[in-house]
Amino acid sequence: MSVEFCGLRLAHPVINGSGTFDAIAARRAFGDGLCAAFPFAAYVSKTITLEPRQGNPPPRLWESPGGLINSIGLPNKGLERYMSEDVPQLASLTAAVTRSAGDGRSVPLITNVMGSSAAEFAQLVEACEARPEITAVELNVSCPNVKTGLDIGADPRQLEDVLREVRSRSAKPLIVKLTPNTADVAACAQAAQDGGADAVSLINTLRAMALAPHARTGPPRPWLGGGTGGLSGGAVRTIALAQVAAVAARLQIPVIGMGGVQSAAHARDLIDVGATLVAVGTESFRDPAAAGKVARGLQEASDG
Amino acid sequence: MSDSSAAIAPFGRRLLTVTGMHELGDVYRLLIAADDGPDPEPGQFAMLAAAERWGGGEDERPYLPRAFSIARRRPGESQFLLEDVGPGTRRLCELEEGDGLWALGPLGAGFRAPTAGRRAILVGGGVGIAPLAILQDTLESEPAVLLGFRDGPRCAGRELLPGAAVASDDGSAGHHGPVTDLLLAEVDRDRHATVYACGPSAMLEAVRAICATRGVPAQLALEAGMACGFGACFGCAVPRRGGGYLRVCVDGPVIDAAELERVDEHAGAPQ
Numbered sequence: 001m002s003v004e005f006c007g008l009r010l011a012h013p014v015i016n017g018s019g020t021f022d023a024i025a026a027r028r029a030f031g032d033g034l035c036a037a038f039p040f041a042a043y044v045s046k047t048i049t050l051e052p053r054q055g056n057p058p059p060r061l062w063e064s065p066g067g068l069i070n071s072i073g074l075p076n077k078g079l080e081r082y083m084s085e086d087v088p089q090l091a092s093l094t095a096a097v098t099r100s101a102g103d104g105r106s107v108p109l110i111t112n113v114m115g116s117s118a119a120e121f122a123q124l125v126e127a128c129e130a131r132p133e134i135t136a137v138e139l140n141v142s143c144p145n146v147k148t149g150l151d152i153g154a155d156p157r158q159l160e161d162v163l164r165e166v167r168s169r170s171a172k173p174l175i176v177k178l179t180p181n182t183a184d185v186a187a188c189a190q191a192a193q194d195g196g197a198d199a200v201s202l203i204n205t206l207r208a209m210a211l212a213p214h215a216r217t218g219p220p221r222p223w224l225g226g227g228t229g230g231l232s233g234g235a236v237r238t239i240a241l242a243q244v245a246a247v248a249a250r251l252q253i254p255v256i257g258m259g260g261v262q263s264a265a266h267a268r269d270l271i272d273v274g275a276t277l278v279a280v281g282t283e284s285f286r287d288p289a290a291a292g293k294v295a296r297g298l299q300e301a302s303d304g
Numbered sequence: 305m306s307d308s309s310a311a312i313a314p315f316g317r318r319l320l321t322v323t324g325m326h327e328l329g330d331v332y333r334l335l336i337a338a339d340d341g342p343d344p345e346p347g348q349f350a351m352l353a354a355a356e357r358w359g360g361g362e363d364e365r366p367y368l369p370r371a372f373s374i375a376r377r378r379p380g381e382s383q384f385l386l387e388d389v390g391p392g393t394r395r396l397c398e399l400e401e402g403d404g405l406w407a408l409g410p411l412g413a414g415f416r417a418p419t420a421g422r423r424a425i426l427v428g429g430g431v432g433i434a435p436l437a438i439l440q441d442t443l444e445s446e447p448a449v450l451l452g453f454r455d456g457p458r459c460a461g462r463e464l465l466p467g468a469a470v471a472s473d474d475g476s477a478g479h480h481g482p483v484t485d486l487l488l489a490e491v492d493r494d495r496h497a498t499v500y501a502c503g504p505s506a507m508l509e510a511v512r513a514i515c516a517t518r519g520v521p522a523q524l525a526l527e528a529g530m531a532c533g534f535g536a537c538f539g540c541a542v543p544r545r546g547g548g549y550l551r552v553c554v555d556g557p558v559i560d561a562a563e564l565e566r567v568d569e570h571a572g573a574p575q
Binding site for chain 1: 313353367369406540541547548551
């Protein structure tokens, strides 16, 4: 079941979606048990920005039919402290996972970064380039351009410009995390490929909203502190399948498919429409070991 | 209570069996067969979900597991206190002996032992009395226990903590008024104490304010809607004194009152 992705040999095709598994917090909660049964073939960090972010005011969660709307707001300690504090801890974790696995195959660290301009992305990518512990970089482009206010990832021209700006600054694989909140996701994926991306990943969460209960007692207001949020979980699975299929049919570079994967059968569907890797996100909230079950299910199915 | 306030959970949720569901007035005491998982520290919690029919209730929910304080640990058995306040808690309250239950835990940072010489005062409200029961079991010397309830039917939970003084909002049991009236009297009698509290956010805020103005250390077990329970989702954030947020699941659920400017209306959602 091992798989090749951007020149890397991975033990299986299942990784985590960015921002859905804090490996440092999980190691505190689960101890060495996490290392012995680490469920992901590569580990993707949460989104890192140049400056620290506190995240959105609560409430940050809303449970919807078969899914979850979150408005977390990308809290992170900023590039400098991520590099000095988290990267060494994550490297020590992946080293412990490698020792546990015993087959010498390591779990690569993929760092997810978000900027609000091409120049910011360039600075983030250069910092990742300088760190040997980081194997690949994922660009979160679901962010409004500081000047135009348009989501960088929803506009093929802006997206291609960002890729051209960062491509020459890194020899590491560059993955573009596409936003599903666009009219033509395949056109955006094409722009990422044209700009020099090594892979794309999708889907990010779908923009969604919930109103506070008991609105009759006052003016209607959004429940989430951030106003709107992103929908994930089983509810988005069929949308993810359609978008992954459309993108994989158009591109030559590999695709990481994700969105509502809860079982090996769901992962198989994404692989069948062209995904090379599959990410598990919200399902890890329901069971931190879920991705391991997905990977084992794929393995058993391929063993026949 | 050991020096450490957190036991390490096995990685991954485990399928356990319900061994009992007992009505206790308007709340339920859920008993589940404990596996060979570690003994929880008082104040730690578990994420619970029914193994069958988790989903398909009101608004096609529940979807995510729900967080509950561990109320008591007996050899071979763990206890929880449930109140039906939404589609998740409703489904859990319907469980019967023999049903399967997914459990992840014990999780979070629990209560810390009182510093030398200070007596413990336990203050609980509603189903929030749960973690105080396991705390009472483990304290070295007998604490003062003060419990508040909305009305008579909800007071039945008092039997979990023997020897408790009770207050009720409607006057149907014990003191007629908030439990913080009892706390004020207790603290003013002797301030050399550590307060341990769990309950509704308004009660916790009143406890925090009373303790802050009198210089009495307090440990508050907070509640917040959370998706995961182990630091992954960042959904259970509460404002921290001086800026930023704490994650109730990994920085708490037991948080030193001095870390909070005030106890916010809880961060809400999944119930």
